[in-house]
Amino acid sequence: MNNGRVDIALQENNAIIASRAKRVTVALFKSKRTTFGVAVLAFFLILAILGRFIAPYNPLIQSGPLWSPPSESHLFGTNYLGQDVLSWFIIGTATSLWVGVSVAFFSALIGVSVGLTAGYFGKYTDEVLMRFVDMLLVIPAFPLLVILSAYLPPTTNSTILILSVLSWPFMSRVVRSQVLSLKERGFVTASKLAGESRLKIMFKDILPNMLPIIFINIIYLVIGAIVAQAGLAFFGLGNINSINWGTMLYWAQIEDAAIQNAWWWIIPPGLAIGILGLGLNMLANGISDMILLNQGR
Amino acid sequence: MITRRYLIRRLINVLIIAYGAITINFILPRIIPGNPVMTNLFAGGGGQIGNPVVIARLTQEFGLNNPNLFYQYSLYLTQLIHGNLGISFYYYPQTVYSVIMERLPWTLLLAGSGTLIAAGSGILVGIYLAWKKGTIRDSFFSSVGMMISSIPYFWIGMIFLILFAVDITIFPVAHAVTPGVTYHNIFSYMGDILYHAFLPITTLAVALLPIYALQMRNTMVTVMHEDFMKTAIAKGLPDSVVKMRYAARNAVLPVTTHVGLSLGYVVAGALMIEYLFAYPGVGYTLFIAIQNEDYPLMQGIFLIISLMVIAANFLVDILYTYLDPRVNLR
Amino acid sequence: MESIIEVRDLVKSFRASRGIFRKNQYTQVVEAVAKVSFSIKPKEIISVVGESGSGKTTLGRLIVRLLEPNSGKILFKGQDIFTLKTNDMLNFRRNVQMILQDPYDSLNPLYSIETSVVQPLNIFMKNMSRKTKREIVIKNLEKVGLNPAEQFLQKRPGELSGGQRQRVSIARAMIMDPKLVVADEPVSMLDASLRAEILNKMKKLKDTNDVSFMFITHDIATAKFMGDRILIFYKGAIVEQGNTSAVINNPSHPYTRLLIDSVPPINPEKARDYLSFKEEAGIEDQISTSSAGCRFANRCPFVMERCRTNAPNEVDISSDHRVSCFLYG
Numbered sequence A: 001m002n003n004g005r006v007d008i009a010l011q012e013n014n015a016i017i018a019s020r021a022k023r024v025t026v027a028l029f030k031s032k033r034t035t036f037g038v039a040v041l042a043f044f045l046i047l048a049i050l051g052r053f054i055a056p057y058n059p060l061i062q063s064g065p066l067w068s069p070p071s072e073s074h075l076f077g078t079n080y081l082g083q084d085v086l087s088w089f090i091i092g093t094a095t096s097l098w099v100g101v102s103v104a105f106f107s108a109l110i111g112v113s114v115g116l117t118a119g120y121f122g123k124y125t126d127e128v129l130m131r132f133v134d135m136l137l138v139i140p141a142f143p144l145l146v147i148l149s150a151y152l153p154p155t156t157n158s159t160i161l162i163l164s165v166l167s168w169p170f171m172s173r174v175v176r177s178q179v180l181s182l183k184e185r186g187f188v189t190a191s192k193l194a195g196e197s198r199l200k201i202m203f204k205d206i207l208p209n210m211l212p213i214i215f216i217n218i219i220y221l222v223i224g225a226i227v228a229q230a231g232l233a234f235f236g237l238g239n240i241n242s243i244n245w246g247t248m249l250y251w252a253q254i255e256d257a258a259i260q261n262a263w264w265w266i267i268p269p270g271l272a273i274g275i276l277g278l279g280l281n282m283l284a285n286g287i288s289d290m291i292l293l294n295q296g297r
Numbered sequence B: 001m002i003t004r005r006y007l008i009r010r011l012i013n014v015l016i017i018a019y020g021a022i023t024i025n026f027i028l029p030r031i032i033p034g035n036p037v038m039t040n041l042f043a044g045g046g047g048q049i050g051n052p053v054v055i056a057r058l059t060q061e062f063g064l065n066n067p068n069l070f071y072q073y074s075l076y077l078t079q080l081i082h083g084n085l086g087i088s089f090y091y092y093p094q095t096v097y098s099v100i101m102e103r104l105p106w107t108l109l110l111a112g113s114g115t116l117i118a119a120g121s122g123i124l125v126g127i128y129l130a131w132k133k134g135t136i137r138d139s140f141f142s143s144v145g146m147m148i149s150s151i152p153y154f155w156i157g158m159i160f161l162i163l164f165a166v167d168i169t170i171f172p173v174a175h176a177v178t179p180g181v182t183y184h185n186i187f188s189y190m191g192d193i194l195y196h197a198f199l200p201i202t203t204l205a206v207a208l209l210p211i212y213a214l215q216m217r218n219t220m221v222t223v224m225h226e227d228f229m230k231t232a233i234a235k236g237l238p239d240s241v242v243k244m245r246y247a248a249r250n251a252v253l254p255v256t257t258h259v260g261l262s263l264g265y266v267v268a269g270a271l272m273i274e275y276l277f278a279y280p281g282v283g284y285t286l287f288i289a290i291q292n293e294d295y296p297l298m299q300g301i302f303l304i305i306s307l308m309v310i311a312a313n314f315l316v317d318i319l320y321t322y323l324d325p326r327v328n329l330r
Numbered sequence C: 001m002e003s004i005i006e007v008r009d010l011v012k013s014f015r016a017s018r019g020i021f022r023k024n025q026y027t028q029v030v031e032a033v034a035k036v037s038f039s040i041k042p043k044e045i046i047s048v049v050g051e052s053g054s055g056k057t058t059l060g061r062l063i064v065r066l067l068e069p070n071s072g073k074i075l076f077k078g079q080d081i082f083t084l085k086t087n088d089m090l091n092f093r094r095n096v097q098m099i100l101q102d103p104y105d106s107l108n109p110l111y112s113i114e115t116s117v118v119q120p121l122n123i124f125m126k127n128m129s130r131k132t133k134r135e136i137v138i139k140n141l142e143k144v145g146l147n148p149a150e151q152f153l154q155k156r157p158g159e160l161s162g163g164q165r166q167r168v169s170i171a172r173a174m175i176m177d178p179k180l181v182v183a184d185e186p187v188s189m190l191d192a193s194l195r196a197e198i199l200n201k202m203k204k205l206k207d208t209n210d211v212s213f214m215f216i217t218h219d220i221a222t223a224k225f226m227g228d229r230i231l232i233f234y235k236g237a238i239v240e241q242g243n244t245s246a247v248i249n250n251p252s253h254p255y256t257r258l259l260i261d262s263v264p265p266i267n268p269e270k271a272r273d274y275l276s277f278k279e280e281a282g283i284e285d286q287i288s289t290s291s292a293g294c295r296f297a298n299r300c301p302f303v304m305e306r307c308r309t310n311a312p313n314e315v316d317i318s319s320d321h322r323v324s325c326f327l328y329g
């Protein structure tokens, strides 16, 4: 075999790979839904990363009169201490997203490991693990979250830990059923025939083929964790002194913002969660449609 | 079809899950570092924790001064069988059980009517959206639905408070009944209850509605693609009849199951909404327990709610299996 | 010549479960492979012919040890393959390969053709340089007619046609120079125009690579085209086997004759049953016949009293031609 031929082949190959990456990107932006999802996600990510430079005031000092409605100097008004609500909101984005992303990361880690283990070993391991998962899925999560939060020190990390520990079961079910169906696929049999070890088949053939589905579920985990953290904060659990969307609502409730008619304090965090949830849902739906289309081919 | 064997298997399964919940309830306070129950119990924290009578009774009834966990566990189970969940620190001398039972009816009223209203109207909205599938109206309302279903329940309640109890004072901002009023007859009592429950129930219903509506829409869209739908259309039945009669009927069942299985959300929603409206159900009580470090009460609430949800789940599951053989096309 | 694979009294049955509840009274046992014995010699193509559901794939999967049998043995170079442990097992994998029935499913959609084909080299030739591996991959792709091979290296299965994918699967199975390749209806999913080409490729590989093929098909014409030897499979049992020309020229078992369509049935009443290929009849049929007697009795125009109570043994018709039927003793 002469070298020239192989080199030319490689150059062509790079071109093929580049065009493939381009195709994925184009597909992502061709659908309005995924474009919207990516845009929303990008918006909040920028807010989270650059928040401290964008925020007009230090959210913890009084920067205007108490309970003042939106004005030119305070676009989102001020709260009961005269702090700027917009700055609270912008700074709070980072913590809320951080909780969402880290909980999603840890529960995906647990869920994928448990699902792979159950699907890989099967038999009793599977039976025991799935019974346990069923139990966690049936027991209502919120009261359990409340108890755990009440017992652990009130920090954001505790909240992340608790939410991670309780959010993974659904992911593990999804992963397990994926393992069971992928196990029957021809290419897995082909790898077995080639002499590949079971462990390598699991990580090279089975796991990569379910990454899109795992990704979709990670998206759901992110939004679920943000909402759950807000709920816990609303009950005064977790670190109520941290600045995030949940604690904004907690203080608004404690100080009777609704009765004071201070809608400008209440609307931003809730609406932000809603819009983020909508964007992430659309992204997830768009991706799952792309998977279905791919399978149809 | 459903066999006795199947029923027994499900029953064993649900008993294992219930046992799991009971055990989690025992283990949690004991494995968490710092062990707040035990420490607070003896150090004397907030609320009634310092009360020596409470300490003495809890210690004796639950064997807390015996370090043997198996001994504690067996005592815990025995006490549980006798309905003893301990004494509330905050509501002393009331027991946890009596506190919960006093509050539970309010929660059931809220959660029950909220779910029914949300499921009923959600299914109708879902049918409508599936009907209009692909139109601008469908994508608009579906998007709004997706948005609302990720917004925390209590936020919706806060907005309702501003709109209907503060801006225009139609509804009360708190409580289940008007304090200090004597009623002339049962109707005025019921009227007062409904008047107070209206906003909380509406909030819960509005928060849950999109979940059911989207579920119904998606299930119906899937059903409409199935073979028997094509058969029905091929039979020459008008489109509308096919959609309504067949697709809707076949989609309602899975959605009803979903209603049963989503009780976890309902509970979470009800608990938060009660707190928001100072509605004296279990959720509000849970908040009070948290504020006052009343650990026995928190755990009791967790246990009772879990057992109820587990039982409800089981019933829905069995019901579904009974109804499952699909509605025939004739 | 010494045979490379020797199958002895191989039995494999499945539980066919109906409904949602496993292990209840509806569970029935399907004997997919029932006491099968035969052998495969070096450099020979043996065709296994049978209708759908007769257990051909199951037999193939047993021979490459994708399934474990209920009883019986398969000897590879004199060793029972079901007792092989790690290293011997790897050696067996290296020497016995299988080409799967469905080319659309047998390549991982995420990996390039090169990655898929090079996999056995990565496992067995750990010290080989990447460049040498690539050269071997290219050589093997060209052998199955994928020219120029370099163009295919970085493509994904999704960018290839069914015929091209099946060739990739063949190249991958051949890359370690195995001694035996089980080919499970390798052309059944392909266009007729492609079939002959792939079949010819495989026949050529037999000569160039010193490899034996066990060629599974439901079509006796293909078997005739391919095979040195032929093995007629009916409901999990071998009803006739032998040298291809002997079997084709002198089909002896009533079922074989039906396949070749040479002998019209005598009794018109029986004719309908005889000719009815109940494609998916599978389970009930199989269960009703797995009890006692000849498996073909329900469809056989020559059925006799003893066919219903006893199972016929294999008898020799000629030196390399055996049949299981009471008509011959």
Ligand SMILES: Nc1ncnc2c1ncn2[C@@H]1O[C@H](COP(=O)(O)OP(=O)(O)OP(=O)(O)O)[C@@H](O)[C@H]1O
Residues within 6 Å of the ligand: C014, C015, C016, C030, C031, C032, C050, C051, C052, C053, C054, C055, C056, C057, C058, C059, C218, C282, C283, C286
């Ligand atoms: N994993 C399994 N579990 C249960 N039954 C099985 C399993 N695999 C095969 N069978 C049954 O064993 C019988 C033989 O199946 P097999 O796939 O070997 O047939 P085949 O001859 O390859 O058919 P085809 O030509 O359709 O591929 C069938 O009745 C089938 O239903």
Ligand code: SF4
Residues within 6 Å of the ligand: C253, C254, C255, C294, C295, C296, C297, C300, C301, C302, C303, C304, C307, C312, C324, C325, C326, C327
């Ligand atoms: S043994 Fe009897 S039933 Fe079976 S094929 Fe021969 S003649 Fe027919």
Ligand SMILES: [Mg+2]
Residues within 6 Å of the ligand: C056, C057, C058, C101, C184
């Ligand atoms: Mg087959």
